Amino acid sequence: MTAQPFTVADVMTKKVVAVLPGADFKEIVATMERWKVSAVPVVEGEGRVVGIVSEADLLLKEEFHEHRLGLVEQMRRLDATAKAGSRRAADLMTSPAVTIRRGASLPQAARLMATHRVKRLPVVDASGTVQGIVSRSDLLKVFLRSDQELAAEVLRDVVEHLFPLSHREVGVQVDAGVVTLSGEVRDSALIPVAARLARAVEGVVDVKCELTTRKAGT
Incomplete structure (x- = not known):
């Protein structure tokens, strides 16, 4: 949730x-x-x-x-x-x-x-x-939230929510409030959605989305 x-x-x-x-x-x-x-x-x-x-x-x-x-x-x-x-x-x-x-x-x-x-x-x-x-x-004040807190929220409320089957293959790193999403996901249409939702998390300064789509048959 x-x-x-x-x-x-x-x-x-x-x-x-x-x-x-x-x-x-x-x-x-x-x-x-x-x-x-x-x-x-x-x-x-x-x-x-x-x-x-x-x-x-x-x-x-x-x-x-x-x-x-x-x-x-x-x-x-x-x-x-x-x-x-x-x-x-x-x-x-x-x-x-x-x-x-x-x-x-x-x-x-x-x-x-x-x-x-x-x-x-x-x-x-x-x-x-x-x-x-x-x-x-x-x-x-929301920008004083720690990188660890932001990473945990992005992982829980964005990655696990959008990618229930492949969330373990998605990496979430946060440095000075900037979130980097990396890894492979099954549905390319959800990549921009993930970036948008991560950016909406209170305290996130910016998002670098490096997600790619898993190739067919892999």
């Missing part, structure tokens, strides 16, 4: 540092500095995420500290200038926050980050209550 793919729940940070909508500017900065984070979700009630404040939101105050904008530029950057003059999380935050559910796949999380140009996503349940937070660096 093929292993279940990694989800956001497998890599997210479960301990979330958050602030309330009424948190003031200096409190937010101090919180980020204390916990060494670059953004904090803004929550209300029992943890429902209503927005997120990032370093980029806070730096607008410094950007406009001495730089006075003309009327045209003010109109063009209304949101930025409003945040530059704000002091509370409710006014500084980006809202609504782009969030994700814990059962989402890692590719889904990566696409969502890329689409919205964000570096992290609060992880929420059906009611919008924060469950964790996932960052771009979290999505890379």
Whole structure:
């Protein structure tokens, strides 16, 4: 049976540092500095995420500290200038926050980050209550899996599954996350399938497929 793919729940940070909508500017900065984070979700009630404040939101105050904008530029950057003059999380935050559910796949999380140009996503349940937070660096954790672990999964979930009769003749080697498949198999149509499935294993960097088809009569 093929292993279940990694989800956001497998890599997210479960301990979330958050602030309330009424948190003031200096409190937010101090919180980020204390916990060494670059953004904090803004929550209300029992943890429902209503927005997120990032370093980029806070730096607008410094950007406009001495730089006075003309009327045209003010109109063009209304949101930025409003945040530059704000002091509370409710006014500084980006809202609504782009969030994700814990059962989402890692590719889904990566696409969502890329689409919205964000570096992290609060992880929420059906009611919008924060469950964790996932960052771009979290999505890379799967590439820390050992070569031995990757080889075992490729052998079990790809080779033995696709080639039940000839799997002992297929070699699986992994070096720095790169999988090499070698040996002879009976069905040539399954060779590209094997390469594709091996590449889909979480943590695999690349696949070199050197499989060949057994000649008739051998």
